[in-house]
Amino acid sequence: MNYLEGAEKYYDLFGEKDDVEFYVEQAKLYNGKALELGVGTARLAINLAKAGVETRGIDTSRYMLNAAKANISKLDSETRSRLHLEQGNAVDFKLLERFNMIYFPSCSFDHILDPLDQRKALQNIKDHLAPAGVYVFDLYLVPEIKPDKDWFVQRKELDATSYVVRSGYHTIDPETRLMTLNMWYEVYENGRMIERYHEGSQVYIHDAEGVRKLLRETGYRILHEYGDHHGKKYEKGDNIIVLVAQPE
Ligand SMILES: C[S@@+](CC[C@H](N)C(=O)[O-])C[C@H]1O[C@@H](n2cnc3c(N)ncnc32)[C@H](O)[C@@H]1O
CATH class of the missing domain: 2.20.25 (N-terminal domain of TfIIb)
Incomplete structure (x- = not known):
């Protein structure tokens, strides 16, 4: 089990990333409700809500969710009213709503260790997407998998x-x-x-071919593959892949 007590304390301090604008822009592009899987301290969800996006977040770690709640409590009431967080696992969460964008940022899909659970999560995400909705996520890559x-x-x-x-x-x-x-x-x-x-x-640790296969076999088509959060096209050798996928 990841993200136990203490993980939340300095997550934001060490977790500087340049992905905020990308996820906010994606949420606006696929206009409507967004769901963040592994919402953590709400670092990104807060920015989506500030941009006017109705945003839900789930996370397996109650410690991260507590930190998120503390961060959200500092916001104005209008922004707060657009944010809804709860404990849940990407593999088997069940919500009644359907979302225009579901996103799993900061390479957090990597935290699903069992390949069978990775497939279950992708299936589950598909079940929670509105028609024409997208699944946006990024994955950490290594040049070569070796000891x-x-x-x-x-x-x-x-x-x-x-x-x-x-x-x-x-x-x-x-x-x-x-x-x-x-x-x-x-x-x-x-x-x-x-x-x-x-x-x-x-x-x-995924690789680009493996994740393409995983998406194909679970009924997604890939709309975009980026090599960073600034629109660069993915190329072999990049250390991150950012994917925008849609159910077939
Ligand atoms: C790297 S942090 C990312 C936090 C936040 N999304 C961000 O970008 O700052 C990963 C988060 O995913 C959560 N997580 C890991 N596996 C998960 C799963 N299967 N379902 C939901 N959340 C999960 C962890 O508890 C942690 O809060």
């Missing part, structure tokens, strides 16, 4: 006297296509560590 392991360290300032250090270690198992990520957060105040905790997660 791999590596460390990284990042530091972010909280204020003049405190900062957070996040260090991570990942391994890739080519047989299962699973990447396991362990991260440690250390919070420092006036030069002394005041908190340390661990966050673990796993993701499934």
Whole structure:
């Protein structure tokens, strides 16, 4: 299980992304209601709601949803009234509404580890799309799937006297296509560590051919394939693929 207690604390601090404009523009283009799968801290959903889009969000993690609720509580009442969040899993959520755009951003479809569940999720998403609705998502890609392991360290300032250090270690198992990520957060105040905790997660590493096949076999056609969130056409070797798909 990913995104347990603590995952929400510094998600926004370390989670800078350049995808806001892309998802807001897509939501406006497919004009109508939007549903975000894995809504997290509502980083994107808030921007859609600010742009006038009626936005629902589901997430498996109650910790991320609590952070989202705290962020939403700071908004004006009109924007707040366009946002509706609840706990749910992309694989088997059931809602009565149908959506013009369902989106699963920040490579979060990768969190569905079992290929059978990936198919169930795609089927379920299709069942929740309005006629001519689209499924928009992005996936992290690696140049070649091979046994791999590596460390990284990042530091972010909280204020003049405190900062957070996040260090991570990942391994890739080519047989299962699973990447396991362990991260440690250390919070420092006036030069002394005041908190340390661990966050673990796993993701499934897709490749472009594999996801095209998955979409074809679950009854979607691909409308667009981008290699970033600024409209660049996807090319082999890009480290992300952004897909806009529609049920056949
Ligand atoms: C990388 S975060 C993205 C958060 C947010 N969408 C954003 O772009 O900032 C992934 C989120 O997906 C959620 N998640 C993972 N698997 C999920 C699933 N099967 N169904 C719904 N949410 C899921 C996690 O709990 C987490 O909040």
